[in-house]
Amino acid sequence: MTDVERLRREAEARRDRLIATRRDLHAHPEIAFQEIRTADIVAHRLAELGFEVQTGVGKTGVVGVMEGERAGDGHTLLLRFDMDALPIHEQVDVPFRSQRDGWMHACGHDAHTAIGLSVAELLAADRAAWSGTAKFVFQPAEEIVAGARAMIDDGVLENPRPDRALSLHVFSTLPTGVIAMTDGPTMAGSGAFTITVRGRGAHGAMPHQGADPILGAAHIITALQSIVSRNVNPMEQAVVTVGYVHGGTAHNIIPDDVELGGTTRAFSTAVGDLLNQRIQEIAQHTARALGVEAVVSISESATPPLINDAGLAEVVRRQARRLVGAEHVRTDVRLMGAEDAALFLQAMPGAYVFVGAGNPAKGIDEPHHSPRFQIDEDALPIAVALLTASAIDMLND
Numbered sequence: 420m421t422d423v424e425r426l427r428r429e430a431e432a433r434r435d436r437l438i439a440t441r442r443d444l445h446a447h448p449e450i451a452f453q454e455i456r457t458a459d460i461v462a463h464r465l466a467e468l469g470f471e472v473q474t475g476v477g478k479t480g481v482v483g484v485m486e487g488e489r490a491g492d493g494h495t496l497l498l499r500f501d502m503d504a505l506p507i508h509e510q511v512d513v514p515f516r517s518q519r520d521g522w523m524h525a526c527g528h529d530a531h532t533a534i535g536l537s538v539a540e541l542l543a544a545d546r547a548a549w550s551g552t553a554k555f556v557f558q559p560a561e562e563i564v565a566g567a568r569a570m571i572d573d574g575v576l577e578n579p580r581p582d583r584a585l586s587l588h589v590f591s592t593l594p595t596g597v598i599a600m601t602d603g604p605t606m607a608g609s610g611a612f613t614i615t616v617r618g619r620g621a622h623g624a625m626p627h628q629g630a631d632p633i634l635g636a637a638h639i640i641t642a643l644q645s646i647v648s649r650n651v652n653p654m655e656q657a658v659v660t661v662g663y664v665h666g667g668t669a670h671n672i673i674p675d676d677v678e679l680g681g682t683t684r685a686f687s688t689a690v691g692d693l694l695n696q697r698i699q700e701i702a703q704h705t706a707r708a709l710g711v712e713a714v715v716s717i718s719e720s721a722t723p724p725l726i727n728d729a730g731l732a733e734v735v736r737r738q739a740r741r742l743v744g745a746e747h748v749r750t751d752v753r754l755m756g757a758e759d760a761a762l763f764l765q766a767m768p769g770a771y772v773f774v775g776a777g778n779p780a781k782g783i784d785e786p787h788h789s790p791r792f793q794i795d796e797d798a799l800p801i802a803v804a805l806l807t808a809s810a811i812d813m814l815n816d
């Protein structure tokens with residue numbers, strides 16, 4: 420088992436550069452598929468460290484590959500860090516605040532990129548400690564859940580083909596010094612649906628001359644609420660949310676059609692499939708009962724649930740317990756949010772860990788995607804030590 424305490428000392432010794440990197444990225448946020456400057460910094464740093472670097476993977480993604488020198492076969496480990504910011508205007512007054520109006524690192528991916536570069540540095544500095552191949556994947560466009568798919572389409576899962584994956588998210592609503600590593604389903608799979616309710620427009624005073632899609636849409640929205648309460652096993656978790664309703668133009672006009680759109684969340688593909696099936700049935704039959712027609716389209720770019728491999732999760736937890744103490748390691752954190760790292764963990768066994776980065780005493784506890792989002796930088800060396808130690812353990816056996 421790799422000495423995580425030593426790695427923490429080494430991460431602390433490199434703390435200034437780690438934080439400077441994170442602050443530089445924070446000041447220069449780039450949103451999905453526009454991570455040009457970020458990718459450039461990543462590619463240069465990886466090349467300096469001796470990685471074989473490939474750029475433009477999935478548009479703006481960067482891949483760095485290095486082999487260890489320790490005897491033994493080892494594994495090929497995919498280490499994934501996302502790089503993109505959000506279209507949010509930062510409301511935090513710090514010296515390194517976003518220099519780009521309307522764009523902000525409000526989810527901590529600036530920290531992920533900086534952490535990834537530090538992990539790469541520590542692994543490169545101690546190649547004798549590990550066997551196998553480390554494959555660093557700096558991913559674009561997580562926030563629009565498109566970057567992982569784009570990198571996979573560009574062949575990131577081949578040459579060399581990784582057989583294990585490791586990734587993280589810093590978490591502002593968990594305190595610094597807490598690490599959450601949950602077995603099995605940890606983040607939900609997400610889907611999107613669009614329902615077009617087609618009626619026949621008429622005068623609002625003479626509804627009998629038309630077919631009212633607004634009434635149809637209202638009944639459909641209400642009936643969709645029965646999916647979670649009546650169709651999903653109460654021991655499972657699921658969400659069906661209608662997020663928008665577009666239709667109509669005036670007080671006295673019945674429109675031709677109305678469009679609804681929404682999202683679904685579930686921790687298993689089976690439940691996700693059930694949600695989609697019931698959305699179609701309910702929309703179509705409710706519409707027909709009211710004399711209108713519903714055309715349902717289910718998005719094909721769904722994100723699967725993120726499922727941690729129990730064995731690899733335990734590899735991370737073992738190091739986490741040594742690093743922060745067993746009482747600070749949680750195993751029960753699950754989120755309805757989706758995360759496209761799930762696509763990597765669907766392709767191979769992996770571990771996705773939450774690293775606490777909140778600190779209410781310092782006023783750092785805003786949720787992710789808030790314009791006031793901040794992270795506690797004391798969490799960064801902890802994340803670096805945890806990921807480096809876990810990576811070496813996952814590479815070696």
Ligand SMILES: [Zn+2]
Pocket residue numbers: 525526562787788
């Ligand atoms: Zn986010």
Ligand SMILES: [Zn+2]
Pocket residue numbers: 526527528561588
């Ligand atoms: Zn995020």
